[in-house]
Amino acid sequence: xxxxxxxxxxxxxxxxxxxxxxxxxxxxxxxxxxxxxxxxxxxxxxxxxxxxxxxxxxxxxxxxxxxxxxxxxxxxxxxxxxxxxxxxxxxxxxxxxxxxxxxxxxxxxxxxxxxxxxxxxxxxxxxxxxxxxxxxxxxxxxxxxxxxxxxxxxxxxxxxxxxxxxxxxxxxxxxxxxxxxxxxxxxxxxxxxxxxxxxxxxxxxxxxxxxxxxxxxxxxxxxxxxxxxxxxxxxxxxxxxxxxxxxxxxxxxxxxxxxxxxxxxxxxxxxxxxxxxxxxxxxxxxxxxxxxxxxxxxxxxxxxxxxxxxxxxxxxxxxxxxxxxxxxxxxxxxxxxxxxxxxxxxxxxxxxxxxx
Ligand code: ATP
Ligand code: MG
Numbered sequence: 001x002x003x004x005x006x007x008x009x010x011x012x013x014x015x016x017x018x019x020x021x022x023x024x025x026x027x028x029x030x031x032x033x034x035x036x037x038x039x040x041x042x043x044x045x046x047x048x049x050x051x052x053x054x055x056x057x058x059x060x061x062x063x064x065x066x067x068x069x070x071x072x073x074x075x076x077x078x079x080x081x082x083x084x085x086x087x088x089x090x091x092x093x094x095x096x097x098x099x100x101x102x103x104x105x106x107x108x109x110x111x112x113x114x115x116x117x118x119x120x121x122x123x124x125x126x127x128x129x130x131x132x133x134x135x136x137x138x139x140x141x142x143x144x145x146x147x148x149x150x151x152x153x154x155x156x157x158x159x160x161x162x163x164x165x166x167x168x169x170x171x172x173x174x175x176x177x178x179x180x181x182x183x184x185x186x187x188x189x190x191x192x193x194x195x196x197x198x199x200x201x202x203x204x205x206x207x208x209x210x211x212x213x214x215x216x217x218x219x220x221x222x223x224x225x226x227x228x229x230x231x232x233x234x235x236x237x238x239x240x241x242x243x244x245x246x247x248x249x250x251x252x253x254x255x256x257x258x259x260x261x262x263x264x265x266x267x268x269x270x271x272x273x274x275x276x277x278x279x280x281x282x283x284x285x286x287x288x289x290x291x292x293x294x295x296x297x298x299x300x301x302x303x304x305x306x307x308x309x310x311x312x313x314x315x316x317x318x319x320x321x322x323x324x325x326x327x328x329x330x331x332x333x334x335x336x337x338x339x340x341x342x343x344x345x346x347x348x349x350x351x352x353x354x355x356x
Contacts, residue, residue, distance in 0.1 A: 088124040089125065089345075094352060097217050098241065098351050099208065100277070101232075101243070102114055102244075103232055103242055103243075104255070105227055105258060105259055106254075111226070112135065112139040113311075114243070115140055115222075117326045118243075118344045119178060120175055120328040120340075121328055121344030122348060126177075127219060128217045128219075129178045130169070131179070132165075132181045132220065133148075133182055134232070135223055136225065143320065144172040144180050144326065146324075150185060153167075154181050154182035155181055156186045156187045156190050159190050159231075165210070165211040191231055194230045201234055201237050202237055204235060204238040222235040228259070233266070236263065242276045243277065243278040243280060244278070244279050244280070245279075245280050246298050247282050248285065248290070250294075252297075276305055277350075278347060278350075280310075281307075284312050284313065308346065312335050312336060314327070314336035316335075317336035326340075
């Protein structure tokens with residue numbers, strides 16, 4: 001990340017977004033979602049024997065003398081020094097690697113933001129994390145502080161040339177135990193090139209299996225592009241679970257039915273083990289009735305999967321990638337950082353339970 005990189009203009013993000021919505025009309029929600037193949041999180045009691053607490057690997061542990069109020073998204077911009085990272089309580093590790101695909105074919109709903117911030121939160125919680133950037137935009141690589149100019153080897157070479165993941169990983173400066181398989185614009189070609197390849201939808205699964213055999217990893221997070229093409233299909237075949245970020249906006253659930261149909265096809269044909277384990281509400285604005293309505297509606301469809309924590313609309317979250325950072329290090333005490341940390345903790349806790 002260049003030193004002189006300018007932050008994104010926060011603009012009016014801090015203000016409640018006035019989204020036109022006729023309150024007399026019901027929010028659109030596809031009826032097929034009601035029959036989605038959802039697998040509720042169990043309520044089994046956590047077995048402490050399988051929850052391996054670890055020391056949080058955080059560079060420095062002294063919080064600022066006066067922590068920023070959790071809702072303080074106004075004020076001066078710019079990152080706090082990485083040396084002022086907050087101490088993160090150790091999170092429970094799953095008994096086996098959890099491969100989580102972050103998917104929603106709708107664009108701009110917070111897939112990448114969710115993937116990178118959860119990855120950083122889990123890593124700061126002491127877990128070993130791998131992020132696979134499956135989007136030719138390479139936004140996850142950027143947000144995790146990983147340089148990925150054209151020519152950088154990454155996901156394309158794994159899918160098309162069969163290269164080993166282990167040889168192409170780059171350490172993210174966000175946490176000591178956070179690795180990234182970067183993506184460049186070359187990956188756009190993979191979508192087309194894969195069409196004629198034998199077992200084209202299994203490429204990522206095989207590569208991950210080889211990697212994970214020798215590299216103990218707690219979570220693999222797969223950041224998908226906003227489409228249901230072969231890149232997303234590779235992720236759905238490789239993963240054990242799906243995390244769907246849903247933006248708290250009008251038409252939020254539109255398109256989710258298409259994703260659910262695709263997941264059903266994948267579970268029927270290519271990956272029986274795939275479950276929708278987690279739904280995360282993003283860009284929630286408590287000042288608008290619309291956000292609350294969308295949240296209620298999503299919770300009624302995905303009662304077990306929707307995390308109690310919602311991610312607020314936050315200027316800090318949107319600024320962080322401009323500095324090649326996640327909000328966890330950019331402004332560790334902001335509302336966005338607190339909520340992603342809480343969501344990560346909830347995911348880790350559920351995973352430890354489910355696998356117990
Ligand atoms: P794409 O479909 O293009 O891959 P995406 O689903 O990955 O998009 P993001 O890139 O994560 O979505 O987010 C879209 C935009 O919204 C980005 O500019 C991001 O910084 C911003 N954004 C995401 N979450 C929040 C939030 N909670 N508050 C404010 N801005 C956010
Ligand atoms: Mg994205």
